[in-house]
């Protein structure tokens with residue numbers, strides 16, 4: 001670390017009150033999701049901050065009332081130096097009206113015993129504020145980074161909405177990305193999640209009185225209740241789940257985290273009819289080395305084979321609908337997995353920043369939950385998850401973040417951003 005970097009780290013200590021105020025400011029914007037559609041004011045604030053710091057700001061609506069904000073700080077020599085995406089979500093977990101036990105109003109932040117309390121402190125407004133504060137200090141010192149720095153404040157993460165996916169589809173890319181979501185300062189990758197609907201459907205609707213013709217000898221009607229046939233699908237899913245549990249594993253995960261949860265079932269129309277349709281909403285977890293499309297195909301292949309063993313399902317196979325861009329709008333979501341290349345440069349640079357600042361090496365682990373990091377990884381960007389706050393607090397009553405950890409995070413990010421955006425790009429022609 002050079003003298004300038006040390007000065008910057010001292011600035012973070014000296015100005016921690018300002019940093020805490022920034023987190024508090026973000027917590028006061030009430031952005032719970034669901035219900036969502038409430039981030040405009042917070043995102044306008046983020047956009048204004050980024051603009052004042054000299055970024056080119058791109059703001060667009062993902063859903064009405066929920067805009068994404070991306071601020072790009074052009075590097076002084078971007079062709080030769082590495083670019084970085086810093087990504088975080090502005091939405092926070094919902095606060096249930098029935099939820100008892102908050103000692104203070106969730107959106108009125110407060111400090112007690114070195115912890116900052118309020119909804120979103122751990123997940124993940126402290127992370128967003130810390131990263132933004134780094135840029136503020138760099139700019140105030142007049143430091144121009146050679147590589148591009150792209151700051152993404154996205155919406156919708158809590159309900160599987162496509163805030164980060166839209167950033168990728170809009171063309172934002174970089175040589176590396178860090179998602180400053182809740183990781184307790186571990187460097188993390190993650191497994192993935194995909195939701196889907198399995199539908200069993202009869203081409204005809206029969207009155208309840210016709211049931212005897214379809215279930216008794218000599219009835220002559222080759223028909224079925226969609227609800228009864230769905231039982232076979234559910235059993236099939238359970239077999240597949242067990243098969244995965246005993247045959248698949250991934251370092252850093254407990255065995256059997258690759259579950260298939262039959263979460264919601266809807267079927268039948270009325271007691272006077274044979275059920276002509278049954279729909280099952282499932283949630284499938286998979287490992288970092290697996291892809292959501294392949295996993296969906298594995299589930300489909302298995303259930304189609306189960307269906308093949310049933311004379312009616314053979315002729316009326318189940319229908320599959322996978323994923324979706326919002327749990328609110330589409331009743332579906334995808335969080336791609338994120339494998340971690342421990343030898344990769346971004347892990348190495350963050351490790352060394354963490355070690356230099358905190359005098360101890362960071363833990364490298366797998367997040368037991370999912371973040372938007374999967375989308376950035378899916379877009380081919382070497383990505384890591386690294387942020388303050390722990391998962392016991394995320395989404396919890398009396399959510400809080402440790403202030404010393406927030407300061408540590410901000411210092412590590414300062415060092416990491418500075419170092420990464422000074423690293424030379426491998427594809428730089430002049431270097432070869």
Ligand SMILES: [Zn+2]
Pocket residue numbers: 089123124157181182371
């Ligand atoms: Zn989060």
